[in-house]
Amino acid sequence: MNLAFFGGTFDPVHRGHIAVAESATKRFELGKVLFVPAQLPPHKQKQTFAGFAHRMAMVALATEGHSTFVPSDIEAHLYAETGKPNYSLETIRRLKLELKKSDKLYFLVGIDAFLEIATWYRATDLLRECEFIVASRPGYSLSDIAGALPEELRPKPEVLKAVRKGDAGLADTGSVMAISGVTLHLLEDVSERVSSTQLRSAAASSGRRLEGLVGEGVAEYIRKTRLYRSDNKLEADAPEAATPAKKKSRR
DSSP states (O other), rough: OOOEEEEEEETOOHHHHHHHHHHHHHHTTOOOOEEEOOSSOOTTTTOOEEEEHHHHHHHHHHTTTTTTEEOOHHHHHHHHHOOSSHHHHHHHHHHHHTTTTTEEEEEEEEHHHTGGGBBTTTTTHHHHHEEEEEEOOOOOOOOHHHHOOOOTTSSOOOHHHHHHHHHHTOOOOOOOEETTTTTEEOOOOOOOOOOHHHHHHHHHHHHHOOHHHHOOOHHHHHHHTTTTTTTOOSSSEHHHSSSSSOOOOBB
């Protein structure tokens, strides 16, 4: 089976996430996409975000009706075991222990997150653990993708320049880049443009309808719980109060 790990804060999960997963499922014949909310995102240790239970519930609602989409609380379990931030490298290695030899695991990630991959915890090791599917969008080139790699994997400037001249400024869907044991697949045919920041802002206003951004189930959940409202009294994760932010590595 081909599987994909799709991690993030999912605060909240939205139609953009679903569109990326649907596109990847079709193109890479994925039998399963694991939606994995982080219990403690390494890059957001100084921020307050919706509690894990809320984010997990919204992921479950958003993935209903998609037979290949599977909500996973593996990072909550890893956090409970170690008390450490959810570094993607450790999650991927744990997942691989549970797979069959014939399974193939991909790492599904959006272009905005990938452009910061060099700041992630042990990024080079992570990139060599499994193949990456990068959901890009018009305007990004192969040289942008290559230039975002950690320094030890990054092509030389003259190579990047040559790529920049030859790719016409776009990363075509289906393009594959293999560098120093790292394989990156480009996925560019995703049309949904939604951000969690935009959604939280919309949810703060009781008059804004969210169905077009998150789907009916998640929109109803946000309304009923008054999540993201300034007068919301529900418990939220405040990681900085429980875990000192000593590391600045992302994912």
